[in-house]
Amino acid sequence: MKTKCPKCKGIGSVVADYKECDACGGTGYEDDLFDMGSHFKGVNSKARDKFDLDSGQDVPCEVCNGKGQVEVFEECSYCHGTGQINVCRDCGKLLPGEMDLCDDCKDKRKVEKMKHDEFEARQNAVRDVYVLDSLCQMRDIDKDRLYKGTITRIEKYGAFISLNNNVWGLMRGNVSKYKVGEEIIVFIVAIKSREGKIDFAPAFVEKYRLKRLTKSLPRTLISKLEEKKGSIVRIDGEVQQIQQTSGPTIFIINDESGTTEIAAFDKAGERSYPEIELGDAVQVIGEVNEHGGKTQIESSSMTKLGEENTRKLHKLIDDALNKKAEPQHVDFLVKSDVLNRLKPKMREAAQKIRRAILDGRTILLRHHNDADGICSGVAMEKAIVPLIEKENPSNDAQYYYFKRSPSKAPFYELEDVVKDLSFALEDQERHGQKLPLIVLLDNGSTEEDIVALMQAKIYDIEIVVIDHHSPGELLTKDERDGEIYGATVAVDEYVDCHVNPYLVGGDSQLTAGALATEVAHLINPNVKELIKHLPAVAALGDRAESGEVYQYLELANQKGFTKEHLSKIAECVDFEAYFLRFMNGRGIMDTILAVDNLDKHEKMIDALYKEYQKRIDTQLKAALPNIKRTQLSNGIYFNMIDVEKYAHKFTFPAPGKTCGFVHDHVIKELGEDKPIVTLGHGPDFGVFRATDAVNEEFGFNVNDIVSVMIERVPSAGIDGGGHECAGSIKYIEGLGDEVLYKVVEEIQSLTKK
Template sequence: MGNCIICGTPVDGEICESHEEDAVFEFRGDSPSQLVPGRYYRGTVDGYADFGVFVDIGDHVTGLLHRSELDRRLESLEWEPGDGAYVQVLDVRENGNVDLGWSIRQDEREFRGSLVQTADGEYRPEDYHDEDDGEAESAETEAEVGAAEADAVEDDTDAREASAATNGSGTAESSGSTDTAGSATDSPSGSKPSPSAVATAKTTTPTTATESETEAALKRTTVDAIEDQVGTVVRLEGEITGIRQTSGPTVFELRDETGTVECAAFEEAGVRAYPTVELDDAVALEGEVERHHGELQVETESLEVLEDDEREEVLDRLEAAIEEEARPAIVEFLAEDAAVEAVGDEIIDAATAIRRAVMEARPIVVRHGATADGYVAGAAIERAVLPLIREKHTREDAEYHYFERRPLDGRVYGMDAATGDVTSMLEARDRHGEQLPLVVLVDVGSTVESVDGYELLSLYDAEALVIDDSRADEAVAEAVSTGVVPSLADADVERLTSTVLAANVAAHVNDEVRADLEHLPAVSYWEGAPQAYLDLATEAGYDETAVTERREAVALEAYYQSYKDKRELVIDLLFDDDGDLAAHVSGQFRAKLETELETARENLTIRGLEGVTITVLDTAAFTHRYNFPTTTLLLDALHRSERSRADPPFVTLGVGTDELHVRATEPVNVRDLGAAIEEAAPDAGVRVVGGRDGHVEFLAGEREAVQEAAIEALGELLG
């Protein structure tokens, strides 16, 4: 029984429960499970990632301070690797991951007390004695004694050898063979060696030729086998896929045919070890397998770059393994769908490219539209890829390093987005030694306006593939490695979504998650979902209400912070929600949408021309531009609700300050519409964005002329 260091209350230990958050702890344990959630700990910055900061808590545990926990932008932190930091432990997960929180107190003087926490309990700093220090002192003393004994034995041996030479009792050959170890173990009298002789044998005997041959003959093992070899020296052969310099060792990521592992090599603090080793080198590495902060790591003892035949042998082995494993063995689409079957080969090619990227330790960046269809399609790919990354990489946070979803505003992968991606990938390559990514475009990027972006990626040999339900342009098929675009195969895409395509790709990326994906196609349809996908959702346990609520909930959340992936929230809505979360968010969606629809209906202008009914909404004047819903989503809903009021063809035209959007009961080629508007209003700066399914942009000063030209053109195109 002790007393709380802050209030003096009698407690079992050194601090009462009510004052645990007033003290800072120095952690001397060896397992995350020994941490106490709610307590503040002194740590050391280990490194940065896009999603937060890794902080070492003591010598054996690392936690993640997620950027969402910071009270400032991640980029504004002035911490460098090795700097001290004070953090709060929020949670210790079952898998050992430690979630950290921000501490506004970043100086020990700002806490009311400090304690040392071990696996057994907490101690006042003045009462704590580190057993390791005592062991180190003992080891140092033993080493000094051993050295002294060795010197004494060496002097004695020299004297005996000199005596033998003087008395003629032995030849030069015999005295050379009677080294200390030999004389100790091979004594004619059979007597045991003295302690001093044993010390000499251990400390001064050089490595023999036989021992060197044994070390050289160390057999190669594979990454997937080292988990059972902790504490053992192993030999790995593979390709260097990452190089990261920390404030301590250099960390090389090595990939063989079974997976990847991080290998730490130490020259001196912050100094690059093996500076001649580069990305893509084939190497042979020997080192001891250890667990570092709960993750497998190899402590490198030797690292050799392989050349010529040895290099080719390793690379051929890797390529053969990837070829065998990357291509899906079974081809089975989620449901019968002619549009999907039209691009069956491309779906398999896309799945193969994604699986290859995982096996080659290349990051995967998914760019998708910030719409319900875009988010659900991107989440389908994510659901398939993350388990493969966890399987192939030994580091706990691999899924954050090797997979990222980045929502894209609009359906064009333009130079702005491509420049951002190139900047990020070059920074990752230069700062963290990462390979160039595979960029996967989902529900975006299938028209000619995206070609400039793809060409920028190709200048750096970054691969891109497209999965999109839009009416695409042939130029895109030539600009990307794979295009899962049914319109280019002359398939009917009117009853197709990008999620249908992405879910089929994902099912072939990872067959083990196929059951998780079966309800997603139905979620992506606002209306007219094919019965095959509705049946699939029902069989998976999602009735019509559940499907509708998830679609509406994702559509609402896609609007807020549309530039973020919202990974955990989207997972909850689409996969882990029992329905309460989706129902709650869906209710908000309907309330907000209906308010905007009422305003829009009251301000519609109806025009009839050449037998075509055209309803015009001034979206600049009669929508809340910076509130939910977006203009495109509002026009979609407005068109669905109003088209039953007139015979087809029926058109809903949204005219904003400098944009024009069209929805129609008959297919409209927006490029043809744009050309007609440009002819009638040549000074309006008209351009079409997003291809045949896109929208028209124009100069704000020519708005009235553009609107009238659009109405005339629609009458001619559909009349």
């Protein structure tokens, strides 16, 4: 910084010496000029005025001011004649060149800037301010934190601040601007004793976020809560469900060891901890009590875990639940190469279902509404529901976490998926439930299922399929020793686990009821004795014949069920299912299938079977005289009946069943070894039944017939399918005659292999 030179006072030169004044000759006075001319007389007069002299006084020399000598100047060596010097802006120290600050002042400024920046950063930073929960005590606080408290009393010497009912202290000084009840942010000046003597000071922070400080407690696993009744505990877990009651809010929490209920109450019917959402990892502190016979925690605090702790907890829970969900290694109920090749997929299906139970997800079972499908659903139900009740503390857990619904069609229809998604999303919104695991039994494998499966997958819903319908063309195959051990089909893109005998070289003779029962046995081995006769019922209901079927019949016989009685059970299941329609008929079907209410089973079968036979006899009396019979040129015995005109409507048996009974009657007349095809049709549908002989000799397959008709009559809006020898076709009513004509042509064109 430039400033005036202190040596020369900004002149640029200094006095180096003195010499005699040339003007006065060293006398210091001017000569007397009064006798001289008028000009000089005037000058002398001015000099007297200047020095304020009387006429008799001598006049000092104006050059040396009466000193008799004058200064001799030389260039100032300090500023080199410039009159200015460069000094430090802060301390004034002489600096070379054009520098503004000396090194010491530069360093000092850097330190001051860092302090200023730190101060600014602290002023602008969002600070954490802690709110103590009701259980926190002196040992839980930290001197380096900010706290939010409430002023409870004001005295002349200061204000008393309460952080909670257990922790309080004094804020000293002038507190006249504060009032009782006011909330204030403070920091701890001193902790004078662990008995509660704390000095506070106000913390002036503009930006802050509140954090709840919970009592420092060791973590307790949910499985250990029974041992902690009456104690204050801390659990870390994941929120599975949130239920708002007319009183408290109920949170269902799980950790790696189990599940429990957390009751939180602020006001009756008001949501507690609204910041806590489904799936959050939380820390809960509260007292362990019992409610309705179940262990429950009355929450004192509930806070979300931090990001790192959340990640660790989720991994801990995920690893533990995956291990717990792994099914036991149990043998199949029967010996079967197909089952052995399917075993990895069946274990995967069992693992996914067990994991969903542990995750607190609803298991939504969909099954075909016939004997095979219902046996599948009931077998699964008997395995799953006990596990749900074991894992969930709620008394009505099975109603929250399990639903079984029949499907009219042998595939997952749009009507079904719309209902399922609607209820699932509504349960998520109203009851805080997770989206379900959908398990499709005796349906889900065919192309007709794809649209519904795609819609479910939009919501990332996990889907397990256990079916025995032909899935169509195999996309990939894993063949070893001439056997297929694994294959993929079109629906596999939309399902998470697909169990189907066709994928390992099997066929539909291994029924869905058998597959589902085996998977149920893997899920819960304890139900083996209860359900082991169900595959035999399913096989007889689906007219299946295979080595596995004979073994299942033997298993059922060991329980005291004859083949004749099992057939009656299957027929009564179909009969009752017609009237139940879209209801699962849980109690009634349990009685018919002899898995519950065993004392009523015989009476129920007797009553239903008599009515079943009566209605079939009535239907056949109307239908049999109106069968159109012919033997086609290729040797196939073809039978056709208009079930819309020559059968009773809106009663049992339905058109498909009527066609089946007509087909059975023809077989009795001609023999099972004959190639027989029966077609029952209405205005916009057809139902096929065929003997194994026509399939084996001519390659008859309902799915192939439907595919050919889609190509030959594209304007008829055809769809349908089913098993090789039993299925249906749908079409537009106005083109019904053309479709039926071409169906007959296609069957007639079949040739022997």
